[in-house]
Amino acid sequence: MPIYQAPVKDTLFVLNEVLGFERYSNLPGFADASGDMLEAILGEAGKLAENVIQPTNRDGDVEGCTRNADATVKTPKSFKPAYDAYREGGWMGLAIPAEHGGQGLPYSVNQAVSEYFISANMALMMYPGLTHGAIAAIHVHGSDEQKATWLPKMVEGVWTGTMNLTEPHCGTDLGLLRTKAVPDGKGAYKISGQKIFISAGEHDMSENIVHLVLARAEGSPDGIKGISLFIVPKFILDADGNPGTRNGVSCGSIEEKMGIHGNATCVMNYDEAEGYLIGEINGGMKAMFTMMNEARLGVAAQGLALSEVAYQNAVSYAKERLQGRSLTGPKAPDKKADPIIVHPDIRRNLMTMKAFNEGGRAFMLWTALKSDIAHRSGDNADRQEAEDHLALMTPVAKGVLTDKGFEHAVMAQQVFGGHGYIEEHGMSQFVRDARIAMIYEGANGIQALDLVGRKLGQNGGRAVQHFFKEVGDFCEENRSDEKMAPFTKALKKGLNDLQAATLWLMQNGMKNPDDAGAASTDYMHLFGLVSLGYMWAKMAKVAQARLAEGANGTADFYEGKLVTARYFMERIMPETAAHLARISSGSASMMALPAEAF
Template identity: 65%
Template sequence: MPSYKAPLEDLSFLFNDVFQIDRYNNLPGFSDAPADVREAILAEAAKFTEKVLQPLNRIGDLEGCTRHDDGRVTTPKGFKAAYKQLGEGGWLGLSMPAEYGGQGLPTTLTQTLNEFQMSANMAFSMYGGLTQGAMAALLVHGQPEQKKMFVPRMLAGDWTGTMNLTEPQCGTDLGLLRTKAVKQADGSYKITGTKIFISGGEHDLTENIIHLVLARIEGAPAGIKGVSLFVVPKVLVNADGSLGAPNGVTCGSIEHKMGIHGNSTCVMNYDGATGWLIGEENKGMQGMFVMMNEARLGVAVQGLAQSEVAYQNAVAYAKDRLQGRSLSGPKAPDKPADPIIVHPDVRRTLLTIRAFNEAARAMVVWTSLKSDVAHRSSDAKDRQEADDHMGLMTPILKGVLTDVGFSNAVLAQQMFGGHGYIAEWGMEQFVRDARIAMIYEGANGIQALDLVGRKLPSNGGRAAMSFFAEVAAFAKDHAADEAMKPYLAPLSTALGHLQQATMWLMQNAPAKPDNAGAGATDYMQLFGLVTFGYMWARMVKAAQDKIAGGDTAPYLSSKLVTGRFFMERMLPETSLHLARIQTGSETTMELPAEAF
């Protein structure tokens, strides 16, 4: 059976040494979470995820969710009790405003705890993750009475939340949606339509589910400009906060999926359900984008989380499994064979996964800190820079972390040989669960197009230019440090490749947009590699400083080796992506459709 241990040492290093987050104590909430408090929170979260959620992962996969004839859905054994613990432990409201019952601590902490949950039990984690996204949308765009009515019960774990976008005829192109909203005399709306792929759409974890639904008000403009956002509870809520009559929303069926069986992915039927407008008429995408951006960062963490848990189990197996002898002579002469971790190709595989995990985790922490600045800083310039960063990095995080996370789950499965294909070892579940993250919240090809078509040229390329300048400045500042040269030289080369690719797209895409489309995925992967390289350079510098200060922890020397592996074996792939981008779109678009 698989196991999981939260990466507490790695996170302590990132918080305290790489990003030194106590420097953010001028922001609300940060001074309430000094190092000792952070460590206590992370330790308790680790216990909950390791002892409560991880043992339920296999159960959830085997049992799945069950829809009954009356439309009710029951979740796998143990899920309801675990969700109750999640709410009672305050984990859902950790970063929510105190005025609604939250603790107001940094979002960075919440994203870290989400990684633990997603590694331990990805299907379970989605119920709380979507609830957090729904709360975020309500807090930004909801009316005061909506916030007061829904948010406290959601963060307490009494109610959950969902996002309802997709319909049978439309996914990414939400301008095609048909769900309609008819205004009533009391200011409410009657919502009618069908939504599909709704994660957590119906379940027995809580007594109410707060659906955020995109719909078109009668007479609204066609396309995306006519879409509005509504809050539609499963059970109507009385003025005093008590539950009233069931609303006109039901689960038509549960999707039969490749993975994440423990999450109820539903077809939802709205039959004159009562809902209330969130924000302004025909401005629904503003509110939904709050949820989508939260969800995209959360899905990026899912990619990292599945890579991490798959890696941990692959390492344990590689240390235990005896097979063959080392090429340089027996390493376990008292045994009939050596453990497979002595073989170079096994180590190459494991280091490839580990080097990604540690860089990706650093990137998540870095970007989460930017999110905290964007939402909490009183300095307009700091907020703008943080917003720029979030806009640029969100599609990279979602696309690259989920692409590589799935690939790494497959690599980790390979370590087990035939056992990796057998369900009881758990590796094939990691592969199946990881696969969805590349698809939902905007398929990764869409993320790449968003990066190249919207985020890169936004504000004259301000965000990308700021990133290039930051990386170049770091390399320049430490150029005289001999110990940093094995890391900075490859990073500078890779940054040059990214700048060349950016310039090529600027020169060749405006007149021929297919050039941007053909190179978008390679550009996203290239940008991700350079960002990982920057994260590794920062981690190596922090590790070297601690070693120079007398810290002899083996963890630090392992950082230096893993960072060097990344620079030597993984970062050079930037040249491949650059070469592909510069071929343009000629051969990609030459064949007529009927030739396929």
């Protein structure tokens, strides 16, 4: 059976030693998550993930969800007790403002513990995950009355939420949306239409489900300019604010999926369901992006989380599985064969996953910390820089972490050989579950186009220029440090490739949009490599400093960081050159064949 141990020590290293978490104690919520308290929060989250949530993962995959005759949905039997433990522990409202019933802790802390919970059971954690997106939209765009009505129970986890965007004929192109909203003359709307791929659309783990639905109000223009966002609850609230009459919304069917079987991915039917406008009429796209940005960072965490749990299981297997002898002579002469961890190709797989996971964790927490600064800082310049960073890095985090998360789940499966293809070992589930993260909340090709087509040129390229300067300054500041040379030289080479690719896009992308489109995915991954490389260089600098101070009995930890950092720079960072070569080749060969030739 699969195993999992929350990487609490590594998270604390990133937050405290690399990102300097204590420097932000002046921001709201940070004083409540400092020192021992931060360690206690992460430790308790780790215990819940390991002991309560992880044991439900295989159950959920095997049992799945069942649609009942009355259009309700039964979730796997182990899910509700685990969800209740999560809810009762207050984890749902960890980073939600106190005025809505939350604890107001930093978002970066919430993102850290989310990794643990997702590694333990991704399908289960999608139920509160979608609720967080709905909470964010209501918090930012809802009226005071709507916030008071819906948020406390959602933050408590007694009610859950969804995001209803996709329709059978329209996914990314929401301008084609057909779901309609007709005023009922009493201040509400009647919502009619069908939505598909709705995660957590119907289930038995909460008292009410608060659907956030994109629809076109009667008389609104065609296209995305005529879309509005509505709150459409499963149960209409009574005079006391409790779930009352069943609304005109139901689950038509549950999608038969490759993975995340424990999550009810539903076709949702709206038959003149009562709904309430959020924000302004025809302002739905703005509200939608509030949900989507929240969701995309959550999905980025899914990519990292699946890579981490798959890696942990691959390491455990590689240490135990005996097969063949080391190329340099037996390492376990008392046994008939050596454990496969002695073989270079197995090491290649394990080191690649390890380097990605630890670098990706730092990248994710760095980005989450920028979210805290953007939403909590009183300094306008700091807030603007953080907002720029978030806008630039959200597509990179979502696209790169999920692409690599799936790739590494497959890589971990390969370590198991034939046993990785057998369900009882659990590796197949990691692969199947990780695959969806590359698709939903904006397929990764869309993330790449968003990065190249919108984010690079936003505000005159202010965000990307700031990133170039920050990484370049770090390399320059450490140029004379010989011990840092293996890290800064490789990082600088990667940065040079990224800058060259950016210049190429500026010179060619506007003249021929196909060139920008053809370059987009390579550019996104090139950007991701430099971002992770920057994190590894910063981690290496900290590790060297701690070792110079004596490391206080933890030398093995810091020496491991330096070895892994060197591996990243030597074996992974050189891929920037290949990405640059593909980008610079343009789109001619990609677009030359007529459609009939395929």
